[in-house]
Amino acid sequence: MRKRKINGYLLVGLIITGALLLMTLIGAFHTPWDPNAMSATEKFQAPSLAHLFGTDRFGRDIFSRVLKGSGTTLAIALATVAIGAVVGTLVGAVTGFFGGVVDDALMRLNDALTAFPSILLALLVISIVGPENKYNVVLALGIVFIPSFARVTRTAFAGLRDANYITSARLMGASNGRILLIHMLPNTARVLLPAVTIGFNNAVLAEASMSFLGIGVTPPDASLGYLLKEAQSMLALAPWYALCTGTVIALLVFGVGLIGEGLQKMDREVA
Amino acid sequence: MKYALKRILMLVLTMVIVSFLTFLAFELISGDPAEAKLGTEATPERLAALRHEMGLDRPFPVRYVSWLAGFVSGDLGTSYNYDMPVWELIAPKLEVTLCLCLLSFVLITAVSIPLAIWSYRWTGTAFDAVRTAFNQLCMAVPPFFTGILMSYFFGIVMRLFIPGDFPDLRTDFGEAVTHLFFAAICLGIPRAAMTVRMMRSTVIGEMQKAYVRTAISRGNDRRGVLTRHVLKNSLTSAVTFLGQTMAELIGGSVVVEQVFGIPGLGRLLVYSISNRDYPVVETLVVILAFWVVLAGTLADLINQRIDPRLRLGGAV
């Protein structure tokens, strides 16, 4: 096996994402201003040293709000991908490994779920689970993301099922669970990792779209998507609000996208 | 032929499952269409009367079966909110949304395939990295954000179209398409970037295959191999991906329509769900799901034509 070389995409992606993560992490414990504190005298201030991203129509510090907001967005995206990846892999493993009736039934259900345009499915789930808070957004998006993970992993598991080393493991008397967990799972990481990066980005963008339609996160939880929606209603009065928030979202997705690109490139070079 | 038949059967089965899931979803949703309709003036007696009129007092399986029977016989029901036949309500909006999606699809296909081939030639150069970064950036900006900026620049500043005033598709087709054009671009940018990325990596993967090396070593020029063999072999995955794109566009249009003030299905969908207008939502869901499944099925069937090996039914 050749040595895995870190490539430029991966590096730049990691730097951007790392920097954003670090800021968000700090933001979780300390923000320059209270993100919800209002001030009637400081409405619509342009960016300055005191307020890096300026202030909004309640005189709240946008930088602090963006820090908190990216925390919410990250939490939503990570939790969504976690639900999608774990449940999806489980479904994919079971269907891909065992095949048969279970495979047929689950895949039919999978097809049906995939047939809903993602935003529509999220809307329906949100309507069922009730109040629009971040947990329900996570639940809705998580369910939306399961089918794509299931499909990707199913193919991977099905491909490995008849591999020589699996057959020999089985001959040695390894249990199905052991084979799935120890022998197959690590080998699906190759397809799972890029899927996770894409899933993460889709989650960030889907959350933003939902907030824009007014069905996503609502106050007091402020995600980046919610902030962008708020910002666009005062585009002419505080353009910096929309630009700063929009840039942070774009950077986040861009950084993770580059990581995905880098991972794939690495994979190609190894193969 | 047998394969096509099987696919169509699967399509119908999926549609039935989808409609059942949606029905089930409404069974679980809190809130009641009768309450939504009567609002703050509701009295228990009027609520009960209205529920009866809407048929909501019947048990769940009965309602589903009667809806299904109606749907099959072409009776889509009457909207709770608009008191008009669902189809009359949806049809004009469906036209607009379909136009938007098709326009966007054509733009994506027309732009991304040449761009993918062209960008392949830069593989390994410094420009390649810039191109990749630009590609990623196109995928990173939310379409509604591009939409807001575009409608501001092209609509309000340059007055190329009037945001918020969508011309009638039938009488002012030209102007309507201009309006849709900008929306289609916003809708298409991220998907086009994804298509370029996907096509490119398929071509790269294909170029590394043994037959290409053989062909080149026999003295065929690289370009010829690319257009004659590689593209043809990459076509199947491109068709599959474009099928997915077609399906994704309809979901994305919900948001973009809102930004450009286009009277498509999007707003009606959101409104009908939150107002519990079940007959409308049920029909919309089935139409949208049909669209998605149809796109996938069509892509598969086209691939069958392109690559007869797939006809054996094994690898799907």
Add this chain to the structure above:
Amino acid sequence: MKKKILAVILVLGMLMALLAACGRKGGETPPAVKERTTANEITIGIAQDLDSLDPHLAVAAGTKEVMFNVFEGLVKPTSDGNLVPAVASNVSVEDGGLTYVFTLRQGVKFHNGKTVEMQDVLYSVRRCAGLLEDGAEPLVPALAVIADIQGEGDTLTITLSEPNLEFLAYMTLAILPADYDQQATAPVGTGPFKFVSRAAQDNVVLERFDDYWGTPAKLQKVTFKIIEDESGLVRGLQSGALDLVSHMTYTQISQLDKNDFHVEEGSMNLVQALYLNNSVKPFDDVRVRQALCYAIDKQGIIDMAFDGYGIPLGTSMFPSFGKYYDDSLTDYYPHDVAKAKELLAQAGYPNGFEMTITVPSNYQPHVDTAQVIVEQLKETGITATIIPVEWDTWLSDVYGKSEFQSTITGLTSDNMTARKLLERFNTQAGNNFTKYNNPKYDELFAQAVAATDDAAQTAIYRQMERHLTENAANVYIQDMADLVAVRNGVKGLTFYPLYVLDVSTLYWDK
């Protein structure tokens, strides 16, 4: 190469756009607006679609606001809050409010060309009162007081089961043709405008009714354009798609060019308040409710979230109700954190408590208000959490089942009676969603309804308002300002003390 060319074109395009933006002077009329001016048409932006077009079934305030121009009752409200005869030409109240006698106006036409007959009037009133043969429930519960309706020639006599001074206000109910079953899709009324068409979630078109009995409308055609997105309304005005939008926020207004638009300010005529569920802890304790009143600074809310626009209120009544409105109640609870803490300590919450505020998330002003209140309550040690819900969930859970702790909404009245605003705090009222329960209040209400003298009745209603304030039934905030963006050249906007938009007085000043 191609990409570079593309990039250059894009950059050039952006630059041109920027230059155009700098170079374009305000006041330059977009072509679409010129066309409308010549054709004597106007386009008005509204934020939500209409519900039922049948006026007797319509519930949403936004629907009544628009359809006010299409329908009329026997009497109709004027902009100064009085009722004048409309489909009736004369009204007389007899026996101290027990009998109402209407004389029908001659030659009033429906939009479908038919003349209004006695049978149409009888049908319309009976339908609302639940007196048709089909045995349906009354559509308007207050009309259950009707004991008898008689129509002879052109004289309509309505006898009530008990005297009611406010009954006339309910006779604004729309008069509809008796033998017409398309009201829900193609409504027909007698108003200055007739309904032409609607497209769901898109628009509603009205046209001048040339056979109108009264002062004809000035405009030929009015299009109501539905744009739910708040920045979409602003873009619509800027682009020339819209000429007039009501209920705007100051943030929206201030993005418009002063050369193109002016702002007219009225009031929304509603009672925005933090409505409390009086039946749950801790709000069943009057001291806690009073503490909240002291802790919340209404002027602060108006300054912070509404840029100073709005009239602070102290009770369930707003100024346009004239004689019923008691201004002295507004400052009954001045903003006083110390006093609030003291009351909380007395009530057994020295360290504050936790509470939830349920807010309909589709209505931004209420969400904004909630955010400011959360911040204000922190000073008193109360931790409030916002629960945003869909409008439909709000209706069923909060309004229908009273499953909430506190909520922010604006309660309005669709006719000019104080009763409509005050009845809901009576224990017997079906719509008493705040579960306010006070025998004294119920007694006052019974007296007010039974009163046969207007002055006496007014005095009792004012007592009821004072009662609500003293017992801190809810934390009253404001009557929100109604900011209307009007394109320069559009004149004649009239404000009503009701939630309506009269387009019959609008015109282009060419």
